[in-house]
Amino acid sequence: MKKTKLKFKSSALLIAIAMGIILSALLTGAVLMISQQTKQSGQDREGQMAYRAALSGIEDGLLRYKYARSQGKESLVFRTLPSQVIANKTVDSPKVSYDLSVKMEALSVGNNLEDGNFNNWQEAPKQAITQKALRLLCDDTLDIDLSYLINNSSTPLDNLTIYFSKPFYFTVTDGLYHKFFDSDVVFSAVNYQLVDLSKTGEEQLLDEKTNNIISSHAMTINGLDKCTALSECHLKIKPQAAQIISDAHTAAGRLSANGVSGISGDNPKYIFFKISAKHVTDIIPPTLDKPGTIIIESVGKAGEARRKLQAKIDASTGAYVGLADFGVFCGKNCQMPNINPTATP
Numbered sequence: 001m002k003k004t005k006l007k008f009k010s011s012a013l014l015i016a017i018a019m020g021i022i023l024s025a026l027l028t029g030a031v032l033m034i035s036q037q038t039k040q041s042g043q044d045r046e047g048q049m050a051y052r053a054a055l056s057g058i059e060d061g062l063l064r065y066k067y068a069r070s071q072g073k074e075s076l077v078f079r080t081l082p083s084q085v086i087a088n089k090t091v092d093s094p095k096v097s098y099d100l101s102v103k104m105e106a107l108s109v110g111n112n113l114e115d116g117n118f119n120n121w122q123e124a125p126k127q128a129i130t131q132k133a134l135r136l137l138c139d140d141t142l143d144i145d146l147s148y149l150i151n152n153s154s155t156p157l158d159n160l161t162i163y164f165s166k167p168f169y170f171t172v173t174d175g176l177y178h179k180f181f182d183s184d185v186v187f188s189a190v191n192y193q194l195v196d197l198s199k200t201g202e203e204q205l206l207d208e209k210t211n212n213i214i215s216s217h218a219m220t221i222n223g224l225d226k227c228t229a230l231s232e233c234h235l236k237i238k239p240q241a242a243q244i245i246s247d248a249h250t251a252a253g254r255l256s257a258n259g260v261s262g263i264s265g266d267n268p269k270y271i272f273f274k275i276s277a278k279h280v281t282d283i284i285p286p287t288l289d290k291p292g293t294i295i296i297e298s299v300g301k302a303g304e305a306r307r308k309l310q311a312k313i314d315a316s317t318g319a320y321v322g323l324a325d326f327g328v329f330c331g332k333n334c335q336m337p338n339i340n341p342t343a344t345p
Helices: 002-070 125-130 147-151 247-251
Strands: 084-087 096-103 134-137 142-145 159-164 168-171 176-178 186-188 191-196 205-210 218-220 233-238 241-243 269-279 293-302 305-314 319-330
Antiparallel strands (some): 084 096, 096 293, 134 269, 142 233, 159 269, 168 269, 191 233, 293 305, 305 319
């Protein structure tokens, strides 16, 4: 009888111990869950605050750019500003701030830049598109502000070559590019101007050239050595479709866009471009952005949370291109994603 009672008490004790362990585990799990939820809630809150701070930085950058553009001083907006504090740390909330930078990294264009004149892309629009060449409408002008790339970049621009295709006209009916009927005399009379907007009158023009050789598909930009820290250098590229009138006229630099079948038609005319920008002898990697794209980058900070936003502006037109959101990260071990991916080689 005593043995039975002893066994019963032992079993009860074991059950009590087991229940205690289970309850302790459940309690610990509940505490950890609540702690995790509280931490997650705090991170979400800080993430939202960081996003609003980053957005404030983008608005600040856009206002700075618009003002600089209205004054004709876009080059003065390129900089990295000290951290801008929105709210200081309190008992109930973390310090909130944003880091702002305005830069321009896009200049090189296209794949296979080491052999820019190879692979016959100059005569094949499909190949040009595959090789990421830039399509420009004839008689439009691409205006690239070189100030940042010359003065502020970690890999400053030293030399620059543009490669271009023959002119093509595009037909909406078949969605294809076509050579001109008189393609033996129709060629790309590409014009470039290197100007310094910090000067006035004739002193602005540092160099200018128009291609007048039908077999030529490349031009090296001269005069970059004249662009100093005080300069506001712009490169203006104007695609033109022209024809050879006569050897004498060509030698004199006289070209014409009239009288050739297809030249005067309503179909839009295009020339494809690659641009090789180099720092010393190394090609500055091409990006997926149009040359001259201005990047306004803002990193919002709230506690351990970071939020990166990036706005892009087409410098040729001043048009707002779009906003990219690179998400939330937190802690010292987190890393920012690559915000300016290079084009596929």
